[in-house]
Amino acid sequence: MTTRRSLRSAPADLPAPRIDAENEPAQPVGKQTLATKQKLGKPRAALIDLSNAIEKGKKNITKLGVRKGRVHRVAGQQQQQSGDSTQQAPRATDAQPRGALKPRAGVKRSAAGAAADGAVKKARKLRSIPTLPDLRVSVSVTRLAEGSSSTSQVSTASSSLASITSEETTGFETPPEGNSPESERAADLVSRLNAENERRTSALPEGVIDFDSEAAGDIFAVPEYVNDLFRHYKEREAMCQVGPYLGTVQTDLTEMMRSILVDWMVEVQESFELNHETLYLAVRLVDLYLAQVEVSRETLQLVGATAIFIACKFDERLPPPLDDFLYICEDAYARREIIATEMKILRTVNFDVGLPVSYRFLRRYARCCKLPVEVLTLARYVLELSLMEYQFVSVAGSRLAAAALALAVHMRMPGHFEQIKATVEYFSGYSVSEFQDLTEKLHNMLGREPNPHLKTIRAKYSHQVFHKVACIPLLRQAPAL
Template sequence: MFSNLNMNRFGGGSKSTSTGANSKAAGGGKRKAEVSPRKMEPITKKRSALGDLTNAVKKKALGGGTNKDKHAKATLAAVAAEKPVVRVTRSKSLVSEEPKETAQVVAPAKKGKTSQTVDKDVPVLVKAKIIVPEKLSVGPSKLPVRQTRASRTRISEEKENSTTVQARRVTRSSNSKPTVQDSSTSADDEEDSSLYKTAVSTPESDLSQSVEDQNRKNEQLSLQKKSKLPHGVVDFDAETVKDQYQVGLYAEEIFAYYKRRENRFHVKKYLDEQTELNRNMRSILVDWMVEVQESFELNHETMYLGVKIVDLFLSKTIVKREQLQLVGTTALYIAAKYDERCPPAIDDFCYICDDAYPTKEIIKMEMIILRSLNYDIGFPLSYRFVRRYSRCAKLDMDTLTLARYILEMSLMEYDFIDVKDSMLAASALLLALVMKKVKAPWSKTLEYYSGYNKEDLFDLTHRLHEYLTNVPSHLKTIRSKYSHKVFYEAAKVPLPDELKL
């Protein structure tokens, strides 16, 4: 036995830790330009050399200024007299090569403002890329023009409108109304689109007709399946074919698929390769996992899946003794997230281990286990098979619960890990029927739906009977669980001294 397993600490609330949030929000401080204005002074001085020129342009536009401004006005007027003023209009052709001589640009006037004249020699601080078109325009569009946001929006709208107009062709004829055809849609696409119907486009009469056709097909399939059934076999799926939750039309195919996947997840005996583990340690771990399942009120499928994950992982990885409970806890954590509607939090699994393993170790082990299993944990489980067999045979809950007790006890035995889940479920159900003293326990219905006859289950059923008569006394969780009235006191049903099949 290994010391890390805690068998008695259950039933309490999970530990929860909370860390205080930082009082200062991220990004809440001011920028450097606002808190230290002194650093901006050198930048202002650097820009003062350009300030006279830019201010002169502004004052010139307002009609005032100093002697320097008046001298600048005279210079600009002389240049304007010598060179013709080139007025630039907005067009799609934006930029051409710059002329070598000095030129002036009369910017387009905005609303409520006069047009401003800017000399080329005056440096302009504009962060814009110059776009050279493939074909140079002639006339007024030779000089570079800065494209504004309004012009870009207008040009994009014009492109979209032109694309829309080109994509649609309106054909008119004398005898028919105008029809709109999309040039991007081919004749093949139109034919394919007619095959798809939606609830909006399909009339109610067509919808009802499609439902009736589907029901008729389902009835035909059920009749074909019923004709293939052997004599004396009850067609359970035909009785539930109209129940959408039981999917009777596909149930047989689903369990046939489960059987095909059994060969893929076959577990081999691994204790010979494990240097620090033995049979007793595995039995104690499974017994503890059943107790965790009861404490958290998990589904039985979750517990069966957790045990399967442990066996498959141990068959591929060497695990030390002190890490065995961590593997079992992480396997249950993975199974709960896979099967439960509201799985427990990871802190609850830490608490159930008496905080022997921190959260980081469980997350790390989770990644190791999932990688070793190639992230495929959709295993066929014996619990699902035994429930399917009992439902098809229309057995009562007492017999089903007894079979579940036998099946759950078999999880603790190492010798059963290499047995197929479908065969183990069938043998557990056969032993339960014998313990209930049912005449002709293995009927043709059970033989048909399970795929095993009595001869196939003879040896395995005797092995289960022998194990139940010699269960170790320290493994009490499953026995006490099924001794309760909720489980019909299945553990108290006496075993026959001699098994007669």
């Protein structure tokens, strides 16, 4: 299969996504043998049908196993376990002696027994970690939002026990005076947090939901500097802006080719169960590269696969190995070609991979407006469809995210946008008049007849996992914000 034929063919339907409670790591990947390819059958001719590999791979998992959408090879045949050669190890508990986990002589340990031994060893290491009896910190974190009267106070005593109390207060509690370094650091932290909260609350316009003050007790929300983070993202958008490149830099590519490539990248993201941030970053890397380097249609899929490979290294906890990307491209490219393309893309973007993407802005706006997950999922569907649209390449992600959120609120919660209008304007930095035109373009995009070659995103969001937001009736006309 060549990339030229792939870009002219129609991608297959995306299989229904699965809900997995665990994120199982990938097994070591080996060289794919000819026998493995014959057992799996030939994938589809349009940018590789990963669902074909998944369905056929289930029939013979000894050579090619597919677990949670991750394609990995298992060298050799699967060992046969029987009652004569394998004995189940007893469950490891704290009450059992250490000798209970040791197998009898001549008995082969099973995988469950080995896992039990590993769990016990980890538990022993954790129990051997010394405590910090001299650490005494008591800091109260106040929710400064109007109407809130609870404060989460976390205090760590010498016995390393934590207690959470609630009390009414109006600011961060000043720790007891003392000359110890811990008291000085705690006093400095309290003063800085109070100053930041006072500055933030005094600057809020009327009608804005003070989400950051209400989330002051959440260490993962980082309300102390979350506004600075997204202010930095918006400043970076101007530095990473992409201009029109089809017809100028790219003379061999068309809008349809780019749309099919993005559709295939979404299919890869679903099959490998990657984060959505990884998908948006990969598409952004493709646009930045195509805006500066001329690419032929034969190597367009190579650029897309390599962009996902780079984005996985940046955003994923456990990125897929390189052999997985060779497989999804049906071995159309060699290993050295992906590595060489990776070096070209990184040099083109000057190794600046921490790019602002619209998906991060969308999640921030939805959290600040306290919208339900159904509305957020619909906004994600609209925003993900916009990835295939070349007309939105030059639009700032922060503005596009605000328009997608406004359209989703009008579709799922009619009349509710007026209540959050001030909040959206404050946290996005745009007035509704600045993204009214984008809302109309997104509405027209949803109203167009679906392209038979671009089915992945609509099939993905038609599943119950995503609340079937792709099946929601459209508005008769674009909402007037």
